[in-house]
Amino acid sequence: xxxxxxxxxxxxxxxxxxxxxxxxxxxxxxxxxxxxxxxxxxxxxxxxxxxxxxxxxxxxxxxxxxxxxxxxxxxxxxxxxxxxxxxxxxxxxxxxxxxxxxxxxxxxxxxxxxxxxxxxxxxxxxxxxxxxxxxxxxxxxxxxxxxxxxxxxxxxxxxxxxxxxxxxxxxxxxxxxxxxxxxxxxxxxxxxxxxxxxxxxxxxxxxxxxxxxxxxxxxxxxxxxxxxxxxxxxxxxxxxxxxxxxxxxxxxxxxxxxx
Numbered sequence: 001x002x003x004x005x006x007x008x009x010x011x012x013x014x015x016x017x018x019x020x021x022x023x024x025x026x027x028x029x030x031x032x033x034x035x036x037x038x039x040x041x042x043x044x045x046x047x048x049x050x051x052x053x054x055x056x057x058x059x060x061x062x063x064x065x066x067x068x069x070x071x072x073x074x075x076x077x078x079x080x081x082x083x084x085x086x087x088x089x090x091x092x093x094x095x096x097x098x099x100x101x102x103x104x105x106x107x108x109x110x111x112x113x114x115x116x117x118x119x120x121x122x123x124x125x126x127x128x129x130x131x132x133x134x135x136x137x138x139x140x141x142x143x144x145x146x147x148x149x150x151x152x153x154x155x156x157x158x159x160x161x162x163x164x165x166x167x168x169x170x171x172x173x174x175x176x177x178x179x180x181x182x183x184x185x186x187x188x189x190x191x192x193x194x195x196x197x198x199x200x201x202x203x204x205x206x207x208x209x210x211x212x213x214x215x216x217x218x219x220x221x222x223x224x225x226x227x228x229x230x231x232x233x234x235x236x237x238x239x240x241x242x243x244x245x246x247x248x249x250x251x252x253x254x255x256x257x258x259x
Contacts, residue, residue, distance in 0.1 A: 001079070001143055001239055004029035008080035009071055011035040011058060011125055014042035016200035017150060018084030020227030021234050022049060028235070030080065033071030035064075035125075051075075058085045058121030068128055077136055079145045081129040082234055086118045086150060086168075088202075090161035111164040118168035119175075122149055126179060126190070133188050142187040146238040149176065149192040153249055156194070157256040169194075173247045180245035189244040191237040196251025198225035218252035225250065 008025050012018035013034030022032045026049040035056035036042035046053035052074040056067035071078065094105040126147055133145035151172040158166030172192055180190040197214050203224070215223040233250055237243045 001139065001146055001241055003080065003235075003238060005031075006080060007031045007033070007071070007075035007078040008082065009033045009035060009068070009078045009125075009129060010082045010084060011056070011121075012083075012085035012150075014038040014045055014053075016084070016202070017195065017198065017227050017230045018082070019045055020231040021082050021084065021148075022051070024228070024231035024235055025080070025082075026051060031075040033067075033075060033078070035067050035071075035085065056085075058125060059116045061124065064124055064128055068132065072132065077132050078129060079133060079136060080238055081125060081145070081147045082238075083122045083125055083147070083149045085121060085125075087114065088118075088162070088165040089114060091164070092161050093163050106163060111167075114164035115168045115171070118165070119171040122172055123175065130179075130183055130186075130188055134186055138187050141241060143189070143241055144187040145189070147179075147188065147190045148234045148237050149190070151192050151194045151247065153194050153196045153251050153254065153256060156249075159256050160259045176247050177245045184244070189237075189241070191243055191245070192247045193230060193233055193237070194247060194249045194251070195230055196225055196249070196254045198227060198230065200227060217257075218254045221252055223252075225252065 008030045010018050010022045013022040014036035022034055026032050032049055032051035034042045034046045034053050039055050043053040054067035054070045057063040091106045096103055136144045138144050149172050152169040154162050154166045155169035155173045176190055176192040
C-alpha cells in the first residue's frame with residue numbers, strides 16, 4: 001500500500017504506542033486523526049502533526065461514530081486504522097487476604113470493563129472503520145485499506161492477576177484471522193502486534209531500578225521496547241500488501257514468568 005497522502009485513525013494516539021505510530025505515519029505524509037480520552041495530550045500531539053484530535057470512548061457507539069465523523073470531515077475516509085487504545089488491571093481470580101484470611105474473588109464488573117475496552121472496543125472500531133473503507137475505490141491489486149491491532153504477549157503467557165487482560169488480548173488475537181477473512185474480498189487487510197515489555201506511560205513513574213530489572217528479563221536486547229519499534233512494525237504491516245491475517249510478537253524473545 002502506498003501510504004503518502006492517505007488518511008489514518010489511531011486509537012489511543014495521545015501517548016505510548018499509539019503516539020509513536022501517529023508520529024511515524026505523519027512523517028510519511030499520512031493525514032492522522034487521533035482517538036483518545038486524554039483531550040489535552042491528544043490535542044497537543046494532533047496539533048504538532050497537523051492532524052485532528054477526536055475525544056473518543058471506544059466502549060461507546062455514539063462516541064466512536066462521532067469520532068469517525070469528525071475525522072472523515074477533516075481528512076476524508078481513512079484507509080488506515082491502528083488500534084492502540086487499551087488498559088489493564090491486576091487482580092487474582094480468587095484468593096485470601098494474607099493478614100485477615102478473608103476470601104475474595106475478581107469482581108466481574110472489573111473483568112468486564114477490561115474486555116469492553118480492549119476487545120469489544122477494538123472490534124467496534126474495526127467494524128465501523130471497515131464499513132467506511134468499503135466506500136473507497138480500490139488501488140491496483142484491489143487493496144482498499146489496512147488495519148493493525150494491538151494485543152500483548154499476555155495473550156499467550158499471561159501472568160498472575162492478568163485473567164481479564166489476557167482474555168481481552170487473547171480475544172484480539174483470536175479474531176484477527178476471521179476478520180481478515182471477512183474483509184479479504186473487499187481488499188482490506190488485518191494484522192495484530194503482540195508487544196512485550198515496552199517503555200510506555202503504563203510504566204511512567206516506576207523507579208529506574210525496576211525499569212532496569214524489567215529490561216534485564218528480555219533475552220535480547222536486554223532493555224524495554226521503544227514505542228518507535230512498535231510503530232516500525234505497524235508501518236510495515238500497513239505498507240506490505242502480502243501481510244495479512246497475522247499475529248506477530250514483538251518482544252525481544254521474552255516469555256513471561258508467572259509473576
